[in-house]
Amino acid sequence: MLDLLHTTKTHDETRQGEAVELAPTGKADGRKLYIESYGCQMNFSDSEIVASILIDEGFETTKDYKEADVVFINTCSIRENAEQRVRKRLKEFEFVKSKKPGLIVGVLGCMAERLKAKFLEEEKLVDVVVGPDAYRDLPNLINKVEDGNKAVNVLLSREETYADISPVRLNSNGVSAFISIMRGCDNMCSFCVVPFTRGRERSRDAVSIVKEAQDLFNAGYREVTLLGQNVDSYKYTANVAEGQEPLPTVNFANLLELVAQVSPELRIRFSTSHPKDITDEVLHIMAKYENICNYIHLPVQSGNSRVLDIMNRTYDREWYMERVDAIRRIIPGCAISTDVITGFCTETEEEHAETLSMMDYVKYDFAYMFAYSERPGTLAAKRFEDDIPEEVKKRRLTEVVDKQQIHSLERMSQHVGKVHKVLIEGFSKRSDQDYCGRNDQNAMVVFPVDARYKVGDYVNVLGENCTSATLIGKIVD
Missing domain, CATH: 3.80.30.20 (tm_1862 like domain)
Known part of the structure; x- marks a missing residue:
């Protein structure tokens, strides 16, 4: 299966268990969309499909859920901890909804598919419950909620692959x-x-x-x-x-x-x-x-x-x-x-x-x-x-x-003392004086910024020392 949420891990560059907020994008018609994604990489990919579908409906995305008209959590069900984290996050949205009654709150993904309509009973503030194969129906479901109804679509499909939808690359490093x-x-x-x-x-x-x-x-x-x-x-x-x-x-x-x-x-x-x-x-x-x-x-x-x-x-x-x-x-x-x-x-x-x-x-x-x-x-x-x-x-x-x-x-x-071809993915989490990227073996490499190179470039990096999770080195010609 794909990488799991809330795992104990020894690789510090995974996005598991983190909420990924969407960067502002799209053509505005006044309605704003906010999505958080939890769990495996497939969920993050699915959120880009959801954003693409709703941007075509006139939404723009926002990083701030407090200014959104629609808030979605794309959920994971792989462990009980994952579901409890989603419920805790919904409580935080509940306060915002009390101040903004028109706010639509929806739950997407695996937890929505597992609990189905029961979710609407357990979490009263949730308006929309949508399974992984029903994202094309989101515009219709949102319209139902705006008309004063709750909305659910958790039908699974034997054909749906979203192959014709071009995902909106959100919160992307462009690399x-x-x-x-x-x-x-x-x-x-x-x-x-x-x-x-x-x-x-x-x-x-x-x-x-x-x-x-x-x-x-x-x-x-x-x-x-x-x-x-x-x-x-x-x-x-x-x-x-x-x-x-x-x-x-x-x-x-x-x-x-x-x-x-x-x-x-x-x-x-x-x-x-x-x-x-x-x-x-x-x-x-x-x-x-x-x-x-x-x-x-x-x-x-x-x-x-x-x-x-x-x-x-x-x-x-x-x-x-x-x-x-x-x-x-x-x-x-x-x-x-x-x-x-x-x-x-x-x-x-x-x-x-x-x-x-x-x-x-x-x-x-x-x-x-x-x-x-x-x-x-x-x-x-x-x-x-x-x-x-x-x-x-x-x-x-x-x-x-x-x-x-x-x-x-x-x-x-074993990577220390060797030269590695590294794709620069961005700045290190700890310092904007260092770049980070991964080598061929997926090891995270951190090295000082060199003005000759930018994000998206390949560089040769000599590994000088390491921790169990990170190779530390310098660019060499």
């Missing part, structure tokens, strides 16, 4: 952008709500994906991340007229190559891979093109085969290790990150130890780590008792985090 290549998920991991909140898997038209990448490059962007719940299962076959020869199916390896061919100056990343589906063909395409970054997010979740089985991950410990071996063999130096769940139902101490040993085997560059949180409606909630005490979950999580800190520092230390 990096997301491209959604597919929606939904057909994997039924027992701990995960995504198949129920985002529907069945469907792949977007390959031509529209390549066009979006080309348009972004022409607009000055120099990096795109191809997004999907499971990018390796991407598969698109174009419809042809009756009597014509069928067109070849485009798989993920084919798509990756097509996007890489847009320009050697356009960097390609992707998220997320599934261990059961990632193929040697994909790895060889990555090795073939210098502009496809040598970085793979490969969630393991657990290092024990029995736990993986009841998680319904459809691979075992040996399969996962073989896939890691293939990555190391075909793409030497490739960075690998992961997701880890501690304290899943019935997990024993011996099985937890196998997760730790898997971490020792792979030595992940960074990881998203969290204790198991039972989610209503999932297969695990229906089939298994959440029987691991919270203190045990947290202790195991601490052990995982401590081990990952060691591995992150070890992996980052």
